[in-house]
Amino acid sequence: MAAIELDGVTKRFGDDSGVLDSLRSSTEADVVTAVRDLSFTVEEGEVFGFLGPNGAGKSTTINMLLDFVRPTSGTVRVLGHDAQEDSVAVRRRTGVLPEGYDVYDRLTGREHVEFAIESKESDDDPDELLSRVGLSQEDADRRAGGYSKGMSQRLALAMALAGSPDLLILDEPSSGLDPAGAREMREIVRSEADRGATVFFSSHVLGQVEAVCDRVGILREGELIAEDSLDSLRDKLESESVLRLEVDGDADLEAVRAVSGVSSVDHDGDKLVVACEPDAKTNVIEAVESSGATVADFETDSASLEDIFLAYTEDDREEVPA
Amino acid sequence: MTLESVARKDFRDALRSRWLMGLTVFFALLIGGSTVLFYGVLLKGAGANSESLFGLTTAPGGLFSFSYAGMLGFVLALIALVTAHGSLIDERESGSLKLLLSLPNSRRDVVFGKLIGRTLVVVASMLVGFVIALFAMLFTGAQVAFVSFAGQVALSGLLATAFVSIGIWLSASSNTPRQALFGTIGLYFIFAVLWSTVATGIPRLFNWAAGKVPGIDPMAAEQIVLTRLFIKYLNPLRAYETLIAQLYGSAAAARLFKAGLQESLVLQPILKESIPVYLSGPFILVVLLAWIAIPPILGYRSFQKSDL
Numbered sequence: 001m002a003a004i005e006l007d008g009v010t011k012r013f014g015d016d017s018g019v020l021d022s023l024r025s026s027t028e029a030d031v032v033t034a035v036r037d038l039s040f041t042v043e044e045g046e047v048f049g050f051l052g053p054n055g056a057g058k059s060t061t062i063n064m065l066l067d068f069v070r071p072t073s074g075t076v077r078v079l080g081h082d083a084q085e086d087s088v089a090v091r092r093r094t095g096v097l098p099e100g101y102d103v104y105d106r107l108t109g110r111e112h113v114e115f116a117i118e119s120k121e122s123d124d125d126p127d128e129l130l131s132r133v134g135l136s137q138e139d140a141d142r143r144a145g146g147y148s149k150g151m152s153q154r155l156a157l158a159m160a161l162a163g164s165p166d167l168l169i170l171d172e173p174s175s176g177l178d179p180a181g182a183r184e185m186r187e188i189v190r191s192e193a194d195r196g197a198t199v200f201f202s203s204h205v206l207g208q209v210e211a212v213c214d215r216v217g218i219l220r221e222g223e224l225i226a227e228d229s230l231d232s233l234r235d236k237l238e239s240e241s242v243l244r245l246e247v248d249g250d251a252d253l254e255a256v257r258a259v260s261g262v263s264s265v266d267h268d269g270d271k272l273v274v275a276c277e278p279d280a281k282t283n284v285i286e287a288v289e290s291s292g293a294t295v296a297d298f299e300t301d302s303a304s305l306e307d308i309f310l311a312y313t314e315d316d317r318e319e320v321p322a
Numbered sequence: 323m324t325l326e327s328v329a330r331k332d333f334r335d336a337l338r339s340r341w342l343m344g345l346t347v348f349f350a351l352l353i354g355g356s357t358v359l360f361y362g363v364l365l366k367g368a369g370a371n372s373e374s375l376f377g378l379t380t381a382p383g384g385l386f387s388f389s390y391a392g393m394l395g396f397v398l399a400l401i402a403l404v405t406a407h408g409s410l411i412d413e414r415e416s417g418s419l420k421l422l423l424s425l426p427n428s429r430r431d432v433v434f435g436k437l438i439g440r441t442l443v444v445v446a447s448m449l450v451g452f453v454i455a456l457f458a459m460l461f462t463g464a465q466v467a468f469v470s471f472a473g474q475v476a477l478s479g480l481l482a483t484a485f486v487s488i489g490i491w492l493s494a495s496s497n498t499p500r501q502a503l504f505g506t507i508g509l510y511f512i513f514a515v516l517w518s519t520v521a522t523g524i525p526r527l528f529n530w531a532a533g534k535v536p537g538i539d540p541m542a543a544e545q546i547v548l549t550r551l552f553i554k555y556l557n558p559l560r561a562y563e564t565l566i567a568q569l570y571g572s573a574a575a576a577r578l579f580k581a582g583l584q585e586s587l588v589l590q591p592i593l594k595e596s597i598p599v600y601l602s603g604p605f606i607l608v609v610l611l612a613w614i615a616i617p618p619i620l621g622y623r624s625f626q627k628s629d630l
Contacts (some may be wrong), residue, residue: 013629066424069629088428096424102417106338107331112421118327119425142339156421 009074049209052219095160099171103144120163149176170201252291328435345447353456406489494621
């Protein structure tokens, strides 16, 4: 059974106006589509990295998994339950590290964890959970209002781990953590996955995801633009070379694009950047030359995963219009 | 039972914030202190009884429309609103609500858990005041009408709960803390100040409309007064006051408590004969209970629908 299933999910903000809002004149500009026709599945036991730049719709998607926000259309199912109708059943088996949360300033760290354990009707030992996320006894006895961002993040993770959930949903878990903290976070994710839990976590930093994820989905402007295992994304990369050509004269870009094995042709300043299969390189150079331009110099890159992430998620305004 | 754990957590939070302690001191001084002052200094010795202060028959001078219960009602309502109006919206604003709802708590548990938690805060601190008052009367030798006094304490608890409910409603259906605050101020103003204008205005408006539309008869003077009284007691503050008056006197007298001279003249004969159901004690008690039950349901429904 799938742990998470989204089918044709769209979320628009601002068009479900209440009584007060309808008194104001609302314009099209007030309506923001955060997520558009999103469909993907996360299998049980998988570690799924949900990637994308800030504002891509990652948190909106996660908020729909938790019923903080309701989809405008489409269905969301988590652990076999409808995310909206049976949200409590979902959250009974899910540990959550939400985004944009705040701790209860006046309750101690231990009281937070005790509250989580109580709500999940589990018999975990709060101190064990706290030490697992790296909070000391002294920290646990302090009121959480005095915690740093990183400590709050650790506390929220401890609350998420309470009751050994079947699914962990972590929204930007590394934010506020120093590199060592981020590494501990990854270790916890890995050990939870080893226990058999499904882990779904979002990040705008590829490095956080790379080391632990079985599969990633890349979200941009509310749409899923790639969904694959890291290995096959890497294969795709390795099967592609990037050719940077210094060209004198005007090359016929359409002709270059028409060469078989070429996937994209971009301008980078006065250079031409061509992504293609390795054995298409000579054909590309030939195509440029036969269109009347001369290739003054060229170099080939083998792109890293970081490049692909950036290529997927960065604004592609430099792309030559087709 | 997550409703219970939400309520317990909320109560503990109030305990930590010293809000509970502050309120307890406040009510100890207000209810306890005024009782000590009244029975210890103003009305010493024989003949003193609990009705002297808490009852409504001996309002000072009789001319002013002042009653101890009425004053207490205003204060309790205000305190309850202040305690409850931020309960949900503040957590929504800060983000701690996300932590709360990441756990298997339903939105219903959150709304009603908060209702219970905040009610306990107001009622517990209020009770301390009443207990001090009781001891003050016993020590000064005043006679205590226990049944009336207990009824008054219970009604005060119900009034406080009603206004916590109203505060929860506002908190649950607001989108910003400012909205909740202004809503609270506005509603308090309506209940405490504007209500009598509304009660007078509605029958007047009806008669004005009846004059314009053929076929509808305007209300007779008697009907106007009865309607006005009915609307008056839909206000939880007024319902509370008249129910307390009934603890110390007849229902008819309680309904006419603080009524104008003209109003009394019209109504006295009617009420003496028989009290209409909608002005009876049980009905007005139901009104007060409805103010406890309905606002949180409305608040929950709007909270349930909203994106957080």
